[in-house]
Amino acid sequence: MDMESLMAQAEIMQKKISEAQDSLAQMHVKGISQNGAVVVGMTGKYDIESVVISDSVMSLGAKAVSDLALSAFKDAKEKADALIEKVMNSVTGDAE
Numbered sequence: 001m002d003m004e005s006l007m008a009q010a011e012i013m014q015k016k017i018s019e020a021q022d023s024l025a026q027m028h029v030k031g032i033s034q035n036g037a038v039v040v041g042m043t044g045k046y047d048i049e050s051v052v053i054s055d056s057v058m059s060l061g062a063k064a065v066s067d068l069a070l071s072a073f074k075d076a077k078e079k080a081d082a083l084i085e086k087v088m089n090s091v092t093g094d095a096e
Helices: 003-026 062-092
Strands: 028-033 038-043 048-053
Touching: 003 038, 003 062, 028 062, 038 062, 048 062
Parallel strands: none
Antiparallel strands: 028 038, 038 048
């Protein structure tokens, strides 16, 4: 394989990856803690779009609300990680 062909393939792969990243920015996941007490909305590029805290947990105190928010964020991040892996594997041809 010659260098020109390799460069062309690299450019194609770079374009596919860029398109995949753009599409991830349009994909959404929700992280949920304690049956919806806190819900974090996030894109496939980890941009936080929303944080919804149920009125029913506000009386639990700042520490508990903070813990629930952190749990919801971690759940959203795990879902975004899985989404990213799926999308990027489809671009690179890696099979699960």
